[in-house]
Amino acid sequence: xxxxxxxxxxxxxxxxxxxxxxxxxxxxxxxxxxxxxxxxxxxxxxxxxxxxxxxxxxxxxxxxxxxxxxxxxxxxxxxxxxxxxxxxxxxxxxxxxxxxxxxxxxxxxxxxxxxxxxxxxxxxxxxxxxxxxxxxxxxxxxxxxxxxxxxxxxxxxxxxxx
Numbered sequence: 001x002x003x004x005x006x007x008x009x010x011x012x013x014x015x016x017x018x019x020x021x022x023x024x025x026x027x028x029x030x031x032x033x034x035x036x037x038x039x040x041x042x043x044x045x046x047x048x049x050x051x052x053x054x055x056x057x058x059x060x061x062x063x064x065x066x067x068x069x070x071x072x073x074x075x076x077x078x079x080x081x082x083x084x085x086x087x088x089x090x091x092x093x094x095x096x097x098x099x100x101x102x103x104x105x106x107x108x109x110x111x112x113x114x115x116x117x118x119x120x121x122x123x124x125x126x127x128x129x130x131x132x133x134x135x136x137x138x139x140x141x142x143x144x145x146x147x148x149x150x151x152x153x154x155x156x157x158x159x160x161x162x
Contacts, residue, residue: 024058024059024121025059025119025121025124026058026059026060026117026119026121026122026123026149027057027058027059027123027124027144027149028057028060028115028117028143028144028149028150028151029053029055029056029057029142029151030053030054030128030130030142031051031052031053031130031140031142031151031153032130032131032132032136032140033052033130033132033137033138033140033153034049034051034113034136034138034140034153034155035049035050035052035135035137036048036050036137036155040160041100041157041158041159041160042159042160042161043101043102043103043104043106043159043161044099044100044102045099046097046099046100047097047098047099047100047157048095048096049067049095049096049098049111049113049155049157050094050095051094051095051115051140051153052093052133052136054130055130057117057149059119059120059121059123060117060118060119060120061117061118061120062116062117062118063082063115063116064081064082064115064116064117065080065082065094065114065115066079066081066082066112066114067079067080067081067096067111067112068111068112069098069109069110070109071105071107071159072107072109073105073107075105076101076104078098078100080096080098094115096113100159104159105159106159106160107158107159108156108157108159109156109157109158109159110154110156111138111154111155111156111157112152112154113151113152113154113155114150114151114152114153115150115152116149116150117149118148119144119146119147119148119149122146123144123145123146123147123149124144125144126143126144127142127143128142128143128144129141130142137156138153138154138155138156139153139154140152140153
């Protein structure tokens with residue numbers, strides 16, 4: 001009888017352990033800010049902006065990214081947007097490379113980034129903030145909901161005169 005009870009208890013525990021539900025819901029990436037290369041920017045330079053992830057998203061599809069860079073006087077506006085439904089893995093860091101115009105004025109430029117994904121499964125209605133990591137600038141907040149996920153962020157870059 002003791003053997004039967006022990007076996008029953010063991011099977012019961014295994015059943016509970018095996019039935020434990022894994023968290024497979026959609027979740028946006030968590031970012032630690034932006035990396036900017038080169039760190040000293042002049043008119044005519046090609047600059048690469050990267051939204052750096054510390055945790056990739058999961059169960060996402062249809063990525064769409066938008067970037068914008070605005071000069072101090074708002075007379076130079078550079079922007080880039082990916083096509084809707086771009087098949088990019090949510091583990092890839094979003095990147096934008098842009099050439100600063102030769103006649104761009106010196107000063108601190110304001111940058112914005114946004115990303116949108118469709119959820120492949122039910123999402124979590126939460127907000128995520130990865131803070132600002134080492135070697136990064138700016139801040140990116142990620143938001144999850146039932147049907148889609150998104151991230152928005154801001155950064156600054158100084159364009160020095162030639």
